[in-house]
Amino acid sequence: xxxxxxxxxxxxxxxxxxxxxxxxxxxxxxxxxxxxxxxxxxxxxxxxxxxxxxxxxxxxxxxxxxxxxxxxxxxxxxxxxxxxxxxxxxxxxxxxxxxxxxxxxxxxxxxxxxxxxxxxxxxxxxxxxxxxxxxxxxxxxxxxxxxxxxxxxxxxxxxxxxxxxxxxxxxxxxxxxxxxxxxxxxxxxxxxxxxxxxxxxxxxxxxxxxxxxxxxxxxxxxxxxxxxxxxxxxxxxxxxxxxxxxxxxxxxxxxxxxxxxxxxxxxxxxxxxxxxxxxxxx
Amino acid sequence: xxxxxxxxxxxxxxxxxxxxxxxxxxxxxxxxxxxxxxxxxxxxxxxxxxxxxxxxxxxxxxxxxxxxxxxxxxxxxxxxxxxxxxxxxxxxxxxxxxxxxxxxxxxxxxxxxxxxxxxxxxxxxxxxxxxxxxxxxxxxxxxxxxxxxxxxxxxxxxxxxxxxxxxxxxxxxxxxxxxxxxxxxxxxxxxxxxxxxxxxxxxxxxxxxxxxxxxxxxxxxxxxxxxxxxxxxxxxxxxxxxxxxxxxxxxxxxxxxxxxxxxxxxxxxxxxxxxxxxxxxxxxxxxxxxxxxxxxxxxxxxxxxxxxxxxxxxxxxxxxxxxxxxxxxxxxxxxxxxxxxxxxxxxxxxxxx
Numbered sequence: 198x199x200x201x202x203x204x205x206x207x208x209x210x211x212x213x214x215x216x217x218x219x220x221x222x223x224x225x226x227x228x229x230x231x232x233x234x235x236x237x238x239x240x241x242x243x244x245x246x247x248x249x250x251x252x253x254x255x256x257x258x259x260x261x262x263x264x265x266x267x268x269x270x271x272x273x274x275x276x277x278x279x280x281x282x283x284x285x286x287x288x289x290x291x292x293x294x295x296x297x298x299x300x301x302x303x304x305x306x307x308x309x310x311x312x313x314x315x316x317x318x319x320x321x322x323x324x325x326x327x328x329x330x331x332x333x334x335x336x337x338x339x340x341x342x343x344x345x346x347x348x349x350x351x352x353x354x355x356x357x358x359x360x361x362x363x364x365x366x367x368x369x370x371x372x373x374x375x376x377x378x379x380x381x382x383x384x385x386x387x388x389x390x391x392x393x394x395x396x397x398x399x400x401x402x403x404x405x406x407x408x409x410x411x412x413x414x415x416x417x418x419x420x421x422x423x424x425x426x427x428x429x430x431x432x433x434x435x436x437x438x439x440x441x442x443x444x445x446x447x448x449x450x451x452x453x454x455x456x457x458x459x460x461x462x463x464x465x466x467x468x469x470x471x472x473x474x475x476x477x478x479x
Numbered sequence: 480x481x482x483x484x485x486x487x488x489x490x491x492x493x494x495x496x497x498x499x500x501x502x503x504x505x506x507x508x509x510x511x512x513x514x515x516x517x518x519x520x521x522x523x524x525x526x527x528x529x530x531x532x533x534x535x536x537x538x539x540x541x542x543x544x545x546x547x548x549x550x551x552x553x554x555x556x557x558x559x560x561x562x563x564x565x566x567x568x569x570x571x572x573x574x575x576x577x578x579x580x581x582x583x584x585x586x587x588x589x590x591x592x593x594x595x596x597x598x599x600x601x602x603x604x605x606x607x608x609x610x611x612x613x614x615x616x617x618x619x620x621x622x623x624x625x626x627x628x629x630x631x632x633x634x635x636x637x638x639x640x641x642x643x644x645x646x647x648x649x650x651x652x653x654x655x656x657x658x659x660x661x662x663x664x665x666x667x668x669x670x671x672x673x674x675x676x677x678x679x680x681x682x683x684x685x686x687x688x689x690x691x692x693x694x695x696x697x698x699x700x701x702x703x704x705x706x707x708x709x710x711x712x713x714x715x716x717x718x719x720x721x722x723x724x725x726x727x728x729x730x731x732x733x734x735x736x737x738x739x740x741x742x743x744x745x746x747x748x749x750x751x752x753x754x755x756x757x758x759x760x761x762x763x764x765x766x767x768x769x770x771x772x773x774x775x776x777x778x779x780x781x782x783x784x785x786x787x788x789x790x791x792x793x794x795x796x797x798x799x800x801x802x803x804x805x806x807x808x809x810x811x812x813x814x815x816x817x818x819x820x821x822x823x824x825x826x827x828x829x830x831x832x
Contacts, residue, residue, distance in 0.1 A: 205631050209624035217612055303608025307670060310572045310604070311625035312597035318625075476575035 206313060210325040214291065220329070223287045224336050230283060231275035231341035238264045238271075239348050259438055267352060268345030269364070272371050273441065275341035276334070276378050280434050281414060284333060284378070285385045289406035291329045292389025295322045296472065298399030300479045315473045323390055323465065330382040338375040356443040370440050377437040381453060384430035384460030385410060391468040397479040427452075430460050523586065525550050525678050525709045526571060531580035533566050540566040542733040544580070548711055548726070553704045555720035555741070556713040557820065558730035564713045565605055567730070568682055572602055585677060598628040601676040603684055607667030611656030615647060615666050618655050622670045629674060641669040646695065660687035668696070672703075679703060680711045685719060697723050717820060721745075729823050736823050752792070753782045754799065755808030762804045769795060782812065 214220055242265040259277040263270040296319070299305035308318060345351070354367030362370075389406040396402050410431075416422050417429050426432050433456060436449030526548035533541040541563040548554045558564045569575045571582055573590030582589045587596050609618050619638040623629045629637075642648045645665040650658070655666065664687050671679055684700070685693040700723050704710050714720055720727055721741060728738035737744060752771065756762050762781045763774050769790050771783035796809050 205624040205629075206627075209621045212617075213610065213613070213621060302610070303605070304610060306569075306572075306574055306604055307602075307608055307622055307667075308625045309574060310597055310600070310602045311622055312573075312593050312627075313625035314594060314627065317627070474576070476569075478569065478575060 206317065207321045207324055210321050211328060214325050214329060215332070220291070223290065224333065227279060227283060227287060227333055227336050228340040230279050231271055231337060231344045234261075234275055234278060235264070235271050235341075235344040235348050259435070263355070264345070265349055267354060268347075268349035269342070269351055269354060269367050269371060271345030271349065272338050272341035273374060273438075275337050276374060276437070277435065279337050280378055280381065280437075281431065282410070284330075284337065285382060285410050285431070286407050287333050288326065288330055288382050288386050289389050289410055290403045292326045292386050293393050293402035293404075293406040294399040295326055295390060296393040296468075297396050297402035298393075300397040300477065301399050303479060305479065306477055309477060316469065319390070319394075319469055319472050322393075323386070323468075326386045326390060327383065330386055331376075331379045334375050334379040334382070338371065338378075342371070354441075357438065357441045358443040360443040362443065374437050374440050377440065377450060377453075380457060381431075381434045381437070383457040384464075387461040387464035387468070388430070391464040391471065394468045394472040394475070428456070430456060432456070523550050524548060525586075526554075526582070526584055526711060528567075528571075528582045529580055531567070531570060531582055532578050533563075533570060533575065534578040539733050541570070541577075544730075544735050546728060546735060546738065548709065550709050551704075551707060552726045553700065553710045553712060553724045555724035555727035556711060556730070557715070557717065557720060557727055558713075560715070562730040563733040564730055565682060568602075568604055568680060568711075568713065572600070572604065572680065573597065574604075594627075598626055598674065599677045600680060601671030601673070601678070602680040602682075603664075603667045603671050604680070604682050606683065606686060607663040607670075609655040609658070609663055609666060611654065613655060614652045615655055615658065615662075615669075616642065616651040618666060619670055619673065623673050626674070637673055638669075641672045644672055644699070645669045661689060661692050664688055664696075665692075668699075676708055678709045678711065682713045683715070684712065685714070685716070693719075729820060731823070751782055751784050751812040752795075753780060753808065753810060753812050754804075754806060755780045756799075756804050756806050758804045761802065762799060762806075765799055765802055765804065766795075769798075780808075 238261065260270045260274040264274055296305070299308065309315065313321075351364065353361045353363055354370075355361050385406070388409065389402070392405045392409075393399075393402045396405075413429050414431055417426055417432055433449055433453035436453045439446035439449050524547050526546060528544050528546045531541060531544040531546070532539060544563075544567060546567070556564055556567075566575070570577050571584055571589060573593040573596075576590065584592075584596050585599055589596060609615075610621065613621065616638060619641060620634060623634050623638060624631070639648070639651075642651045645668050647662060647665050647669060650662060655663065658666065664684065668681070668684060671681070679700075681700070685696050688696060697719065700710055700712065704723075712720070712724060724741050726739065727741050727744055729736050729744070752766070754762050754766070757779060759776050759779070759781050763776050763783075766781060766783050767774060770786035772786065774781060774783040792809075792811075796806065799806050799809075
């Protein structure tokens, strides 16, 4: 019974997050990315050409070259294109605002005297941010799938190792990739939640989280800083591509998930330590 | 349990350095509290703090507070802005940690027992705070969902009843963003009334309401108190406290300077005698000779404070007449909580009316 009643707060939190216009606008932007990419590729390849400059190989988002041959690759290309910034920025907004927004609006004090319980409220907040990670990723994946199937031919999937697998197996791997991308956002979600417990301004928390994301992404590209790079949360993000190898390479994926779990543990604990002891004066 | 009650104002009186008149007023209040005792003193106490203190970056926002709120009272919590009222309320509700001292609410220590205490307490703290993008009804559904003791099966019905009770049923499905301040205030009150409560903590509940709304809220407070709910009401409207409260406490500069029943507090400020006469100079001379202090002479009237052992008023009147003073009016001026308050705090105050 108690568990069920605790779920009431989670349900309320989910409704509150997903009913906001801001959330729907973020989903709209995310859904628009595959559409734009799809249309651009379609126009570029109208005369039978290819995208991405071919010979240079490593330019442009991954998988873009295969999109015109197989619409399913638009899903992979869209996830690869949104993972570095669009998705984590959306997470930064929602996670940063989660506690600080309530504090700034004053509703935090009413939740706490209800009494929501500080630990319970924090857990529910993190759970709703994670739910947002999953839904946001699925929005990108589904939009990519629909646009890809509408604009391009679809068939057997050629893996990165050169083998071919049937479309059904390819779809399954697409789902797996979407879940891995969502899992890649666990770290920044915890970081955003922690930042959110430090300030009473939702805007400040969002800006700080997004600022940290950009800083970390830049540090991750500077060769001289390679010593710290394996500890940066986005470092192994693109490892999800290994799902498309045959057989699947799990090493990078495991490293990514391990790193995300570490971030979740460290910043989750920090958020808990901060939130359960702070004075709520807003 | 009578001991700390009697001792508390006395201690405050000895520790606060204040003007002479304030010290006198406090002494009078303490005396009254010691003699009469506080009604409900024998019953239990819903809020009790001991040497409660909160320090913010070196300044004491609340200092050595010994507050006692008897069960069943309507307790007025008075003080100028910045006197530490809200900080005290936040400590009582477990939102901020006291620097030192302890607080017990409904017999359990706060903030440690927040989970078992707060479901039995309804609170309106520093004005209402709502989700502008949710309707009034959904705001209440959310606050109710936050309470783990609230039964989800009766949630809709309880939310409906609370909206009804504060007169907001018609606007329940409008977005809270579109509410006026008065409507927000009512919705905040509705949130405090989602469950039957033993204690209601209402911080300035009539703020932003029109006179009709104020009357309604005061009637609601009286109704709740009649049902046995203890109401802890902070207000800067002395008028309001006098109208609805049975007990009151006065804070100034982070310290509690008086607490007791409203009647005791009003009596704490000594009576003033007013004499209406065209012969003001002669009247003033005579009154001064009989020990009245602080004489104020107006065109047709002399007002003065009676001494600690006042003379018989009939004799005094006869004496005035005998001395040839044409007495047109003679009587005690009503002493109000306002007089007490000004005497206690020696400060200007935002007074209603």
